[in-house]
Amino acid sequence: MDHLSLGSPRLERVVKLFARFPGIGRKSATRMALHLLASGEEFPRDLSEALLDMAAHVRNCERCGAICEGPLCDLCLDPRRQPAQLCVVEQPTDIFSLERAAVFHGLYHVLGGLLSPLDGVEPGDLRLEALQHRVREEEVEEVVLALPGSVEGEATALYVARLLEDSGVQVSRLATGIPVGGHLDFVDDVTLERAFSGRRPLQG
Helix, strand or coil: CCHHHHCCHHHHHHHHHHCCCCCCCHHHHHHHHHHHHHCCCHHHHHHHHHHHHHHHHCEECCCCCCEECCCCCHHHHCCCCEEEEEEEECCHHHHHHHHHHCCCCEEEEECCCCCEHHHCECHHHCCHHHHHHHHHHCCCCEEEECCCCCHHHHHHHHHHHHHCCCCCCEEEECCCCCCCCCCHHHCCHHHHHHHHHCCEECCC
C-alpha cells in the first residue's frame, strides 16, 4: 500500500509515524490514523498538545533513570523506601511491573538496555558507571538483578556481577520463576513475587 492508495501524503506521513511504534504494523497504523481523521478536530488537537507537553516535561530521573517530571522521581524521594536494596532493571517500564506486584521496597536503577555486541550495545552505552557510583556512595548492601532471562539479559547480569565483585555488596539474581526469554512486562504478579522471594546470590 503506497501513499497514493491512501489518497493523501499528509495521511501517509501520520501512518508512517504511527508504524514506528513497537508492535504496530502498517495496518494498525492506518486504522489509528483513520480513527484520528474521523474523530474531528478536538481529539487530534488534544493528542498533539499532550504529546508536546510530555516531550517538554517528562524525563528520566537523574538518580535511577525512572520516568518522572522533576530532577528525581517519586520513588527516589520516598523516605519509606529501603536504600540498602537496589534493584537493577533494563527499562523504566520494568519498574511499573515490579511496583504493581508490590514485591520490592528498595530503590531502582535503570540500565537503559542490555549488552548486545551484535546490535552494537556495549558497556559504555548502559548506565553502568552510574550504578558503580551509587554502590560506592549510597548505603547499598544488596543489588538485585531483575533482568530478562534472555541471552542478552544473562550476559548483562554476569557482567554487572563481575563489575561489582570487589564492592562488598551482595549481588543476587531473580529466581527461575521468570521464564527463559521472558520480560517483566509479561510476567504475572504471583510469578514476580516468587522470583523475588527465591532470588539467589550471583557470582561473577
